[in-house]
Structures are given as structure tokens and as C-alpha cells.
Amino acid sequence: MRKLLVTGGAGFIGSNFVHHVLSHTDDHVTVLDKLTYAGNRASLDGLPEDRLRFVQGDIADAELVDGLFAESDAVVHYAAESHNDNSLNDPRPFLDTNIVGTYTLLEAARRHGIRFHHISTDEVYGDLELDDPARFSETTPYNPSSPYSSTKAGSDLLVRAWVRSFGVRATISNCSNNYGPYQHVEKFIPRQITNVIRGIRPKLYGAGENVRDWIHADDHSSAVLTILDRGEIGETYLIGADGEKDNKSVVELILELMGEPRDAYDHVTDRAGHDMRYAIDSTKLRRELGWEPRFRDFESGLAAAIDWYRTNEAWWAPSKDGVEAFYASKGQ
Ligand code: NAD
Ligand code: TDX
Numbered sequence: 001m002r003k004l005l006v007t008g009g010a011g012f013i014g015s016n017f018v019h020h021v022l023s024h025t026d027d028h029v030t031v032l033d034k035l036t037y038a039g040n041r042a043s044l045d046g047l048p049e050d051r052l053r054f055v056q057g058d059i060a061d062a063e064l065v066d067g068l069f070a071e072s073d074a075v076v077h078y079a080a081e082s083h084n085d086n087s088l089n090d091p092r093p094f095l096d097t098n099i100v101g102t103y104t105l106l107e108a109a110r111r112h113g114i115r116f117h118h119i120s121t122d123e124v125y126g127d128l129e130l131d132d133p134a135r136f137s138e139t140t141p142y143n144p145s146s147p148y149s150s151t152k153a154g155s156d157l158l159v160r161a162w163v164r165s166f167g168v169r170a171t172i173s174n175c176s177n178n179y180g181p182y183q184h185v186e187k188f189i190p191r192q193i194t195n196v197i198r199g200i201r202p203k204l205y206g207a208g209e210n211v212r213d214w215i216h217a218d219d220h221s222s223a224v225l226t227i228l229d230r231g232e233i234g235e236t237y238l239i240g241a242d243g244e245k246d247n248k249s250v251v252e253l254i255l256e257l258m259g260e261p262r263d264a265y266d267h268v269t270d271r272a273g274h275d276m277r278y279a280i281d282s283t284k285l286r287r288e289l290g291w292e293p294r295f296r297d298f299e300s301g302l303a304a305a306i307d308w309y310r311t312n313e314a315w316w317a318p319s320k321d322g323v324e325a326f327y328a329s330k331g332q
Contacts, residue, residue: 001026001027001028002025002026002027002028002073002074003027003028003030003071003072003073003074004021004027004028004029004030004072004073004074004075004076005029005030005032005068005069005071005072005074005075005076006018006021006029006030006031006032006075006076006078007031007032007033007059007075007076007077007078007079007105008032008033008039008059008077008078008079008080008119009029009031009032009033009044009054009078010031010033010035010039010040010041010043010044010054011033011038011039011040011043011078011079011082011184012038012043012082012178012180012182012183012184012187012217013078013119013178013217013220013221014031014033014078014079015040015043015044015182016180016182016217016218016220016221017076017078017220017221017224017225018031018044018047018052019044019047019221020218020221020222020225021221021225022047022048022051022052024222024225025225027051028051028052028053029051029052029053030052030053030054030055030068030071030072031044031052031053031054031055032055032057032059032064032065032068032079033054033055033056033057033079034056034057034058034059034079034097035056036081036093037319038081038082038083038184038186040182040315041054042315043182043315055068058097058101059077059079059097059101059102059104059105060096060097060100060101060104061104062104062107062108065104065105065108066108066111066112069108069109069111069112069114070112072112072114073114073115074114074115074116074117074228075105075109075114075115075116075117076117076119076224076228077102077105077116077117077118077119078119079097079101080097080098080101080119080152080155081093081094081097081098081148081151082148083148083184083186083187084123084146084148084149084271085186085271085327085330085332086148086186087146087147087148087151088146088147088271088272088273089326089330091147091151094147094148094151095151098148098151098152098154098155099151099154099155099158102118102155102158102159103158106158106159106162106168106170109162109168109169109170110162110166110167110168113169114169115169115170115228116159116168116169116170116171117170117171117172117173117224117227117228117231118155118156118159118170118171118172118173119173119175119224120152120155120156120172120173120174120175121149121152121174121175121176122136122174122175122176122213122238122240122278122280123144123145123146123148123149123152123275123278124142124144124149124152124153124156124174125140125141125142125143125144125174125278126142126143126144126145126149126275127145127275127276127277127278128276128277128278128279129276129277130209130211130276130277132277134279135240135279135280135281136174136238136278136279136280136281137238137281137283137284138236138237138238138284142156142157145273145275146273146275149275156172156174156236159172160172160234163233163234164234169233170233170234171227171228171231171232171233171234171235171236171237172235172236172237173223173224173227173236173237173238173239173285174236174237174238174239174280175215175220175223175238175239175240175280176212176213176214176215176239176240176241176243176278176279176280177212177213177214177215177278178214178215178216178217178220179214179215179216179217179301179302179305180216180217180218180301180305180308181217181304181305181308181309181312182217182308182315183217183305184316184319184323185316185319185320185323186319186323186326188212188247188250189250189254189302189305190305190309190316191203191323191327192250192251192254192265193254193258193305193306193309194309194316194320196254196255196258196260197258197309197310197313198320200324201264201265201266202251202254202255202264202265202266203265203266203268203327203332204247204248204251204265204266204267204268205247205267205268205269205270205271205274205332206267206269206270206271206274207248207267208246208247208248208251208267209246209247209248209276210246210247210274210275210276210277211244211245211246211247211276211277211278211279212244212245212247212250212277212278213240213241213242213243213244213278213279213280214241214243214244214245214250214298215239215240215241215243215293215295216241216293216294216295216301218294218295219239219241219293219294219295220239222291222293222294223237223239223285223291223293224239226285226289226290226291227285227289230289231289232288237282237284237285237289238280238281238282238284238285239280239282239285240279240280240281240282241282241293241295241296242293243298244277244279245298250302251265252265253299253302254302254306257299257302257303257306258306268327268331268332269330269331269332271332
């Protein structure tokens, strides 16, 4: 029986991983989460209480972190400020959590000699042209565009340095865009679904040609558990499920699945520095660790997510008006 510490376990992907671990292993999980605007304790409701402990706190709190590392066998680090649009508005929390917070965890991992898995993003590689046949791989040079992605890139480089200089037993994964239940309504897909539910027209940044490589959050979780169990220390693994789609097609599909005309959306002010295209080549993870995604049909995964937002309005409604007021103030 392993004792796992999961940072950011009340967020979208972290909570998915906690659900996944508790249903696929005998592990006991401690979640460390600050419960920022993005964290929601209710995302962990219904899980077995004898195998899950929740600690509210900051990953940059060295004393708290040290005590929790002393009681754990391994750490999976999801906690982050995660939204590009927020990072353009106020970068400071991104530096505090993504850089200083990760540093604080690495120092504790070093002191306690503990296995550490760092969750990161494909955005550290910058973006690709629409007609570029290339996809990101583990050897693509870092070239982040936004305050968010540059702080994630910085956190990845800290992990690599702590592996090489101090022998920390860490792995890193960089995943593409996730979708599924429990995602905050600030993000693209939940924003458009909940807009339609509320009778608001979906909002597409710029021309909507930008491409994201979508993966279901359940597939991200199974990949992370695979890397935690079988990944080689010091290695980086890219996680992706061959799900490239342009934003315009995604909005049109959401409208169609929700019974609305496919063109019932607005074009709004584009994001500053908007990355054009992300695309992941996950050959290394598949070949070396034998991982495969289960959700290969985006349309049915999206339909299930739409059902979830329809039946779980109490989960997202408290955030919706504030998020839309923030976007409206920026013409988005
Ligand atoms: P999220 O914003 O939904 O959740 C982040 C969680 O971290 C929240 O529960 C929040 O309360 C917590 N948190 C924030 N600051 C904290 C702090 N200082 N101390 C403790 N807890 C804190 O984000 P997400 O979409 O679930 O992303 C989780 C991780 O996965 C991030 O590291 C992100 O970079 C990475 N990632 C996300 C995606 C995606 O598509 N969403 C893709 C690839 C990688
Ligand atoms: O209302 C919108 N309209 C729109 O066209 C919003 C919120 C977004 N967009 C566009 C911007 C992007 O091209 O949709 C795309 C996806 O936007 P986000 O959901 O904000 O995701 P992105 O910026 O791609 O980053 C996400 O994937 C990588 C996560 O938020 C990151 O945490 C992760 O690292």
C-alpha cells in the first residue's frame, strides 16, 4: 500500500487523477490543495474516506510541505495557476505557485529522497504553424509564449536541474489540452457548453483557426499512473491522443450536439500572443511504457461532458457570472 501525496488534487486534472488512483490501486492519497478560485472540494465527493485525506494549504509553505513529504512514499505535482488568460492579466500568482511552489516541493523531495512526478504541458514548446507536418516530441526545444507557459517551462527546468544536481528521483510529463467533467468554466470547452446552457452565444477568439490536441482527462490520468509506476527516473514523457481540432470546429460541434444552429456563435477579441497550434507525438510513452489512450472518439467524449455540465449546474454555477464578467471586461 503506497502513500501518495497529490498537489492540486481539487483541480480539474488532479481530482480526475485522485478518482483514477482510488479506483485502480490500493494506494492511500493525501491531497494538498490551496483551494484557489480553481479548486473545488466537491470534485472529490463520494470517494472512500478511509483512503483519502484532504489538506488545505499552499505548496509554497515549506513547513507544511516538509511534514507531508515525511509521511509520503511518492508525490504527484499538479498544483498550478493554469489559465493563460489570467496570466496575461496578472502574472504574479503564476510565478509564486508554478516557480516558487515547485521549488519548495523539489527541496522537500531532495531532503526526503522521495519519488516525484511533475505534471506539465505541451505549451512549454511554444506553437507550430497550421501547415507544419511536425509535432512536439521530447527533444523539441523549449519556446514558451505566455506568462503561464513560461512559468511551467521554468518549473520543468527546475525539476531537471534537481534531478541532475541533487539526484532527486523525478519524472516529468507534458500533456496536451484536456477535456472532461469538472473542468473550470473559464476554459474553452466548459465555457462554451455553459454559455449554451445559459442562453449566451459561444465566444471564439479571433478567426478560430487555432488548433489544440484534445485528450480526455481519464487518458491523461492513466498515462500519469503508468509513468509513476514504470517511468525511468530523469525522463520526460509527452502525453497525447492524436486529437488535433481547430477551435471553430469544436464550437460548431458543441452547438450541434446541444441542438443549436452550428453558426450561433460570436467572434471576439483574440488572445494576446495566441499560440496557433499544439500537436503531440507520444510515441515514446506508447513504445517504452506500453500506454494507449482509451477515449478515441472525441464526439462521444464531448457529448458525455455536455451531459455532465447539464446535470451538475450546482458545481459550476457559482463561478459562471464572475468568469463572464472578467471576459466581458476584455471584449472576450
Ligand atoms: P486547475 O486550475 O483546474 O487546478 C489547479 C489546482 O491547483 C486547483 O485545485 C488549485 O486550488 C490548486 N492550487 C493552485 N495554486 C496552489 C498552491 N499555491 N498550493 C496548492 N494548491 C494550489 O488546473 P488543471 O487544468 O487541473 O491543471 C493541473 C495541472 O496540469 C497544471 O500543472 C497544468 O499546468 C497541467 N496541465 C493542464 C492541462 C489542461 O488542459 N488543463 C494540460 C496539460 C497540463
Ligand atoms: O472563450 C474562449 N474562446 C476561445 O476561442 C476561450 C476561453 C478560449 N478560446 C481558445 C483559446 C485556445 O486556442 O480556445 C483554445 C483553448 O483555450 P483554453 O481552454 O484557455 O486552453 P489553452 O490556452 O490551450 O491551455 C490549456 O491547455 C494546456 C490549459 O488551460 C493549460 O492549463 C494547459 O497547459
